[in-house]
Amino acid sequence: xxxxxxxxxxxxxxxxxxxxxxxxxxxxxxxxxxxxxxxxxxxxxxxxxxxxxxxxxxxxxxxxxxxxxxxxxxxxxxxxxxxxxxxxxxxxxxxxxxxxxxxxxxxxxxxxxxxxxxxxxxxxxxxxxxxxxxxxxxxxxxxxxxxxxxxxxxxxxxxxxxxxxxxxxxxxxxxxxxxxxxxxxxxxxxxxxxxxxxxxxxxxxxxxxxxxxxxxxxxxxxxxxxxxxxxxxxxxxxxxxxxxxxxxxxxxxxxxxxxxxxxxxxxxxxxxxxxxxxxxxxxxxxxxxxxxxxxxxxxxxxxxxxxxxxxxxxxxxxxxxxxxxxxxxxxxxxxxxxxxxxxxxxxxxxxxxxxxxxxxxxxxxxxxxxxxxxxxxxxxxxxxxxxxxxxxxxxxxxxxxxxxxxxxxxxxxxxxxxxxxxxxxxxxxxxxxxxxxxxxxxxxxxxxxxxxxxxx
Amino acid sequence: xxxxxxxxxxxxxxxxxxxxxxxxxxxxxxxxxxxxxxxxxxxxxxxxxxxxxxxxxxxxxxxxxxxxxxxxxxxxxxxxxxxxxxxxxxxxxxxxxxxxxxxxxxxxxxxxxxxxxxxxxxxxxxxxxxxxxxxxxxxxxxxxxxxxxxxxxxxxxxxxxxxxxxxxxxxxxxxxxxxxxxxxxxxxxxxxxxxxxxxxxxxxxxxxxxxxxxxxxxxxxxxxxxxxxxxxxxxxxxxxxxxxxxxxxxxxxxxxxxxxxxxxxxxxxxxxxxxxxxxxxxxxxxxxxxxxxxxxxxxxxxxxxxxxxxxxxxxxxxxxxxxxxxxxxxxxxxxxxxxxxxxxxxxxxxxxxxxxxxxxxxxxxxxxxxxxxxxxxxxxxxxxxxxxxxxxxxxxxxxxxxxxxxxxxxxxxxxxxxxxxxxxxxxxxxxxxxxxxxxxxxxxxxxxxxxxxxxx
Numbered sequence: 001x002x003x004x005x006x007x008x009x010x011x012x013x014x015x016x017x018x019x020x021x022x023x024x025x026x027x028x029x030x031x032x033x034x035x036x037x038x039x040x041x042x043x044x045x046x047x048x049x050x051x052x053x054x055x056x057x058x059x060x061x062x063x064x065x066x067x068x069x070x071x072x073x074x075x076x077x078x079x080x081x082x083x084x085x086x087x088x089x090x091x092x093x094x095x096x097x098x099x100x101x102x103x104x105x106x107x108x109x110x111x112x113x114x115x116x117x118x119x120x121x122x123x124x125x126x127x128x129x130x131x132x133x134x135x136x137x138x139x140x141x142x143x144x145x146x147x148x149x150x151x152x153x154x155x156x157x158x159x160x161x162x163x164x165x166x167x168x169x170x171x172x173x174x175x176x177x178x179x180x181x182x183x184x185x186x187x188x189x190x191x192x193x194x195x196x197x198x199x200x201x202x203x204x205x206x207x208x209x210x211x212x213x214x215x216x217x218x219x220x221x222x223x224x225x226x227x228x229x230x231x232x233x234x235x236x237x238x239x240x241x242x243x244x245x246x247x248x249x250x251x252x253x254x255x256x257x258x259x260x261x262x263x264x265x266x267x268x269x270x271x272x273x274x275x276x277x278x279x280x281x282x283x284x285x286x287x288x289x290x291x292x293x294x295x296x297x298x299x300x301x302x303x304x305x306x307x308x309x310x311x312x313x314x315x316x317x318x319x320x321x322x323x324x325x326x327x328x329x330x331x332x333x334x335x336x337x338x339x340x341x342x343x344x345x346x347x348x349x350x351x352x353x354x355x356x357x358x359x360x361x362x363x364x365x366x367x368x369x370x371x372x373x374x375x376x377x378x379x380x381x382x383x384x385x386x387x388x389x390x391x392x393x394x395x396x397x398x399x400x401x402x403x404x405x406x407x408x409x410x411x412x413x414x415x416x417x418x419x420x421x422x423x424x425x426x427x428x429x430x431x432x433x434x435x436x437x438x439x440x441x442x443x444x445x446x447x448x449x450x451x452x453x454x455x456x
Numbered sequence: 457x458x459x460x461x462x463x464x465x466x467x468x469x470x471x472x473x474x475x476x477x478x479x480x481x482x483x484x485x486x487x488x489x490x491x492x493x494x495x496x497x498x499x500x501x502x503x504x505x506x507x508x509x510x511x512x513x514x515x516x517x518x519x520x521x522x523x524x525x526x527x528x529x530x531x532x533x534x535x536x537x538x539x540x541x542x543x544x545x546x547x548x549x550x551x552x553x554x555x556x557x558x559x560x561x562x563x564x565x566x567x568x569x570x571x572x573x574x575x576x577x578x579x580x581x582x583x584x585x586x587x588x589x590x591x592x593x594x595x596x597x598x599x600x601x602x603x604x605x606x607x608x609x610x611x612x613x614x615x616x617x618x619x620x621x622x623x624x625x626x627x628x629x630x631x632x633x634x635x636x637x638x639x640x641x642x643x644x645x646x647x648x649x650x651x652x653x654x655x656x657x658x659x660x661x662x663x664x665x666x667x668x669x670x671x672x673x674x675x676x677x678x679x680x681x682x683x684x685x686x687x688x689x690x691x692x693x694x695x696x697x698x699x700x701x702x703x704x705x706x707x708x709x710x711x712x713x714x715x716x717x718x719x720x721x722x723x724x725x726x727x728x729x730x731x732x733x734x735x736x737x738x739x740x741x742x743x744x745x746x747x748x749x750x751x752x753x754x755x756x757x758x759x760x761x762x763x764x765x766x767x768x769x770x771x772x773x774x775x776x777x778x779x780x781x782x783x784x785x786x787x788x789x790x791x792x793x794x795x796x797x798x799x800x801x802x803x804x805x806x807x808x809x810x811x812x813x814x815x816x817x818x819x820x821x822x823x824x825x826x827x828x829x830x831x832x833x834x835x836x837x838x839x840x841x842x843x844x845x846x847x848x849x850x851x852x853x854x855x856x857x858x859x860x861x862x863x864x865x866x867x868x869x870x871x872x873x874x875x876x877x878x879x880x881x882x883x884x885x886x887x888x889x890x891x892x893x894x895x896x897x898x899x900x901x902x903x904x905x906x907x908x909x910x911x912x
Contacts, residue, residue, distance in 0.1 A: 002529045002532070003530075004530060004532040004533045006467070006533065008466075008467060010464075011462070011464060073458045073459055074459075076458070076460040076462055077460045077462065077540075077835060084533070088607070106562060108836050108837070150832045150833075150835065151544070169877070169881060170626075170881075173878075173880045173881045174837065174874075174877060174880075176880075176884055177831050177837055177880050177884075178831060372633055376606045376633075376634060376635055377606075379530075379564040379603050379607060381564070381630065381633055381634075418566065418626075418874040418875060419874060421626035421629040421875075424629045424630075424633050425625060428629070428632055428633075
C-alpha cells in the first residue's frame with residue numbers, strides 16, 4: 001500500500017459558489033450593533049469601510065453565493081488544494097484512525113488567506129476602489145492581500161503589529177515585493193496610533209490597535225476601503241472553498257469525517273474546513289464532532305464570555321456578539337501570531353453556543369512537539385498556527401488507539417511555516433516557553449466590555 | 457480569456473521512468489578519470505561513496521530507467537508539478553510570445569531538489585546505508601536531503617558553506633526540523649576542514665570545500681555514503697521528470713517550445729527541464745533553442761574552459777571533463793547561492809561543446825528586476841537562482857515583441873524564494889550589487905587545472 005495518498009480534485013470540480021452557513025443556522029446570528037446607538041447597523045453604516053457586494057455577503061442568508069469568474073480564475077492558480085491521507089503519521093502513532101489533512105500552504109502566499117484576499121480585492125476593484133488598508137499580525141494576511149492587490153491593480157497598505165514588524169522582516173519583505181506598503185503599528189500616521197504612542201512610545205502593538213489604524217485611514221478617504229482577514233461573515237464565507245473541496249475529496253476516498261479539527265484565532269480557516277460539514281449535518285446529514293483548537297495564551301473560546309464587544313482597541317468598529325477576552329486585552333507574544341486576537345468570529349462563537357462545536361486550548365510547546373513530529377513523518381513543515389490543529393488531530397488519533405476505534409479525522413493544515421523558522425529555532429534551542437496571559441489584565445479587559453442591553 | 461492557465465497532469469501520467477540523455481548523445485561523454493592514475497574509473501572506484509544502483513545509473517546508456525515505486529510514491533506528494541502559461545506577464549510585456557513555466561516550488565522543501573534527494577535516499581536505504589553526508593550552499597539541497605532522509609529513516613549530515621550557515625539560519629532550522637545535523641564548513645570535523653582553517657581561521661567556505669569534507673566523512677565509514685545535489689549524471693537523470701511532465705503538459709496546451717530557458721549552477725534543474733526536449737530533437741524531433749542562464753559572477757559555461765577538473769577543493773573526487781573556473785576558484789557572495797559552483801555538470805558541458813545549447817551570463821540586479829516583475833504579475837516569488845531563468849525568459853519574450861514573432865518560451869521556475877527574503881530586502885534597500893569575480897584569482901585557479909592527457 002502506498003504511503004502517499006493524495007486526492008486531487010479536477011479543476012472542473014472546483015466550487016462555483018461559496019457555502020453560506022447562515023442559510024442553515026437553527027437560530028440566526030445576533031445583530032451587529034452601532035457602537036454609539038447600540039441599534040442594529042444597516043448596510044449604509046458599513047459603506048465607508050467595505051464595498052456593497054461584501055456588505056451584502058455579510059448579511060446574506062442565501063445558501064450559495066456565486067464565486068465570480070475572475071476570482072475563480074485566480075483561485076485556479078493553486079486550487080483545488082490537495083487533500084492527503086497522513087498514512088506515515090498514522091503508522092508512527094500506531095493508530096487505527098484515518099487521518100486526512102487539507103493542505104492550504106500551496107497558495108503563493110503560503111496559507112489559506114488568499115482565499116478571501118482575492119475576492120476582497122476583486123469586489124473592491126469592481127467598486128472603483130483604488131486602495132485597501134488592512135492590519136496584519138504574523139503577516140500571513142498582509143502578504144495575501146498584497147498578493148491579491150498586485151493581481152487586481154489595487155494599492156495595499158498594511159499596518160503590521162510592531163512586535164511582528166520587528167521580528168519578521170521577511171514577511172514584510174514579501175509584502176513589499178508584491179508592491180504593498182507596510183507600516184509598524186502603532187504608527188504616527190493615525191490619531192489612534194498617535195494616542196497609543198503618547199501613552200507608551202515603545203508599545204509593541206496588537207491586532208486590535210492595528211485594526212483601529214487601518215479602519216481610521218480607510219474611513220477617511222472615498223477611494224480607500226478597509227479589508228479584514230478573518231472574523232467577519234463574508235471572510236469566513238470565502239474560506240468555505242476549503243471544506244467544499246474536502247467534502248468532494250473525501251467522497252473520492254469513500255470516507256466521511258467523524259472528527260474535524262481546525263485552529264482558531266479569528267476563526268476563518270476553521271470555518272473554511274468545518275462549515276460545509278456542519279451545514280450538511282444541519283440539513284439532516286451525518287453528525288460530525290468539530291473541535292476548535294486555540295492557544296492557551298489567548299483562549300477566547302474556552303475562557304472568554306459570549307458578549308458584545310468591539311473588534312478593535314480604539315472602538316471604531318461596530319459591536320458584535322462573540323467570545324471575547326475584551327478589546328483591550330493584549331495576549332503574550334507567542335509564536336502563532338495569527339491566533340493572537342482578543343475576539344472570535346461571531347459565526348464560530350454562535351456555533352459554540354449552539355453546541356455544534358467544542359473548543360480546547362493548548363500551550364505552544366506541545367503544539368510544536370506535534371508539528372515537528374508531523375514534519376518528520378509527512379515532510380511538510382507547518383506554520384505555528386497550524387501546529388495547533390496538528391496537535392488536536394494527533395490527540396484524537398491517540399484517543400482512537402487507546403479506545404481501539406477507527407475514526408476518520410480531518411484537519412486543516414492552513415499554512416506552511418517557511419516564514420516562521422525563528423519559532424522552530426527557539427523550539428530546538430529550548431527557548432520556546434508556554435506563556436501565560438496576565439489574569440489581572442484579562443479581568444480588567446473583561447470589566448471594560450461595553451454594557452449592551454438585550455438586542456432588539 | 458482566463459489569466460490563469462494551469463496544466464494539471466493526472467497522477468496516472470506521472471513518468472514511470474527517468475529519461476537518460478546518454479542514450480541519444482551523438483558522441484559519448486568523455487570518461488571520468490581516477491585522480492591519481494588518470495585512467496578511467498570503474499564502478500568499484502566509486503563504491504565507497506555511492507550505492508551500486510546510483511553508480512550504474514551514472515554510467516548507463518539505457519534510454520529509460522524505471523523509477524522505483526517507493527520513489528514514485530513520495531514524488532506523488534507534490535508531483536506532477538503544475539505547468540503554467542504566464543498570461544499576466546505576457547500582457548505586461550506586451551509580447552506576442554507564449555510564455556510557459558514549470559513550477560517546482562510546490563515540493564515540501566520548496567525547490568526541484570527533492571526530485572533527486574528522494575531516489576538517492578531510497579537507493580541508499582536499499583543498500584543498507586545508515587547515514588548520508590552532503591554539502592549545501594544556500595541550503596536548498598541540504599534541506600531536500602534532510603526531508604528525504606526523514607522519510608526513509610536515514611541520518612543526514614550536512615556541511616553548509618559557512619557564509620550561508622551564518623546568513624541563512626532559517627534554512628539550517630529547516631534541516632534540523634527534519635532531523636538532520638548541519639555543520640558550518642570549513643569545520644574541525646575533517647582533515648580537509650582543519651587544513652583550510654589552519655591557513656585561514658575565518659574562511660567563509662565554498663561548495664568545493666564542503667564537498668571535500670562530506671566526501672572525507674563518507675569515505676571513512678562503511679555504513680555512510682555521500683550524496684551530491686547536482687553535477688553528476690544520475691542527479692541530472694532524476695530531474696528529467698520535470699521536462700517529461702512539461703512535454704505532456706505542453707501537449708495538453710497543443711503547443712511545443714521554440715525556446716527553453718533554465719538557470720545553471722551545477723546544471724541539474726536546467727537538465728531536468730531541457731534534456732527530454734533535447735533528446736526528442738536528437739531522435740529526429742523538432743529543433744529547440746536551449747539557453748542556460750548563469751550568474752555573471754560565476755560564469756563556468758561562458759568563461760570557463762572545457763577541461764578535466766576536480767569536483768572539490770581538496771581534490772578527493774575523480775576528474776571529470778567539464779566547463780570549469782578551477783576547483784580553487786571562490787566566487788563572490790552573490791545571493792543565488794545555489795549557482796556558486798566552480799564547475800558545470802559534464803553532461804551540460806558536453807552539450808555546449810556539441811552546439812546543442814547556448815549560454816548567457818547575467819548580473820544579479822537585472823535578475824532581481826525580472827524576479828520582482830514576475831512576482832507582481834504572476835503572484836509567485838522566485839528564488840534568486842530562479843530569477844536567472846526568469847530574466848532569460850523575459851529577454852526572449854521582449855525579443856519576440858521587437859521582432860514581431862510569436863514563439864513558445866518554456867522556463868523552469870525551480871523554486872520559491874521564501875527562504876531568500878534577505879536578498880529581496882537588500883534589493884529594495886539598494887544594497888544589492890553586481891559582484892565581479894577577481895580576475896587574478898580566476899587566472900590562478902585556471903592555472904591550477906590538472907594536466908591530463910587525451911583520455912584513453
